[in-house]
Amino acid sequence: MPQKPKYSRVVLKISGEAMAGKGGYGFDQRLIAQIAGEIIELAQAGVEVGIVVGGGNIWRGREGVGMDRVTADHMGMLATVINALALQDAIEQNGMPTRVMTALEIRQIAEPYIRRRAVHHLLKGRIVIFACGTGNPYFSTDTTAALRAAEINAQAILLAKNVDGVYDSDPKANPNAKKIDRIGYKEFIAKGLAAMDTTAIAMCMENRIPVAVFALSKRGNIMRAVMGENTGTLIG
Numbered sequence: 001m002p003q004k005p006k007y008s009r010v011v012l013k014i015s016g017e018a019m020a021g022k023g024g025y026g027f028d029q030r031l032i033a034q035i036a037g038e039i040i041e042l043a044q045a046g047v048e049v050g051i052v053v054g055g056g057n058i059w060r061g062r063e064g065v066g067m068d069r070v071t072a073d074h075m076g077m078l079a080t081v082i083n084a085l086a087l088q089d090a091i092e093q094n095g096m097p098t099r100v101m102t103a104l105e106i107r108q109i110a111e112p113y114i115r116r117r118a119v120h121h122l123l124k125g126r127i128v129i130f131a132c133g134t135g136n137p138y139f140s141t142d143t144t145a146a147l148r149a150a151e152i153n154a155q156a157i158l159l160a161k162n163v164d165g166v167y168d169s170d171p172k173a174n175p176n177a178k179k180i181d182r183i184g185y186k187e188f189i190a191k192g193l194a195a196m197d198t199t200a201i202a203m204c205m206e207n208r209i210p211v212a213v214f215a216l217s218k219r220g221n222i223m224r225a226v227m228g229e230n231t232g233t234l235i236g
Contacts (some may be wrong), residue, residue, distance in 0.1 A: 006228035007155040009048040009122065012039070013145035016056035016083055018162045018216040025057055027086060031217065035160075036090035038222045039127060043096060047226055048122040050152055051129045052145040053087060055079025073137035077104060080141065084131035085109065091127055098127045103135030103144075115151050122152065142196045146203035157209055158225050159196060160216035165232030166195040182234045196235070204236060211235040 014035065021028025042049050058079035064072030084100045091098045099121050100110040111117065113130060121128045133144045142159075149157050167177040168191070183191075185205035189198055195213055204211055212225040214232035221231045 003227055005042075005045055005047050005226045007047065007226050009050075009152065009154050010042075010156050010158055010226060011050045011052060011145050011149040011152070011154045012158045012160060012222065013052045013142065014054065014083075014087070014160050014216065015141075015162065016054035016058060016060075016079065018160055019053070019083055019086075020057035021217070027057070032086060032090050034219060035216065035222075036087065036094060038219070039091060040094055040096045041223055042226055043125065043127055045223070045226075048125075049127050050118070050122065050148060050154060051084075051087065051127065052141055052148055053080050053083040053129060053131060054141040055083060058082060070137040073133075074104075077132040077135070080131045080133060081106065081110065084129045088129055096127060097125070098129060100129045100131055103130070103132035106132075118148075119152055140197050140200065142200035143203065146200040146207075146209065149209050150203065150207045154209065156226075157204065157211045158222060159211055159213040160222065161195070161213060162216065163195075164215035164218070165213050166193055166235070168193075170194070180233050181230060185236050188235055195233070201235065209236070 020026055021031045039049055055076045059075050088098045088100050101113040101118055102110045103113050105112045118128050130148050133139060133141050134147060145157050165179045167179050169177045171177040185201055188201055212234055214221045214225055224231045
């Protein structure tokens with residue numbers, strides 16, 4: 001008998017950098033096709049899937065040195081829309097209905113985010129991609145993932161990144177950095193770890209939403225995380 005997913009509704013957070021693959025910028029089309037296939041497998045297993053995409057493969061607000069912070073962050077929000085449309089296209093090419101919902105209104109290409117409508121789409125078996133972050137500057141897409149997960153009553157956040165978990169220091173800068181298998185919310189915040197921002201972790205702690213952190217590039221990690229396997233690091 002097939003194993004039943006541990007979670008029936010999740011928010012999958014995909015970093016923009018992860019969508020770029022090893023190139024670091026733009027799109028890795030093969031990787032995006034792989035991600036789309038794994039998302040469809042989740043939906044076919046009966047899991048309701050909401051997705052929050054970052055925009056770091058195109059633009060990050062903090063890159064706007066000397067630029068007005070609000071303007072730079074709005075540019076980052078628009079970058080997430082580009083990623084959301086790319087992911088929507090890859091999923092729908094495989095026959096799975098998908099909706100992009102944006103926190104800033106861009107009605108010609110996506111629906112405005114309305115919580116009840118998003119939940120309706122999920123109940124109808126559609127995959128929902130949340131773009132434009134929270135619609136406000138100074139908030140990251142990590143915080144968006146925590147907010148949307150709380151709003152739609154998701155049971156977990158799947159944090160898909162270009163690294164395979166949470167480390168005690170930056171593994172790119174420190175070759176001796178050690179991966180952490182499991183950590184509590186308060187300890188994560190106290191240690192100042194950077195895999196997810198503090199605001200997002202605090203929101204997850206308040207709403208008791210566990211966060212599974214894993215490498216997006218390894219095929220099957222998304223499904224394993226939904227099944228309850230620790231494929232990288234479990235926060236909370």
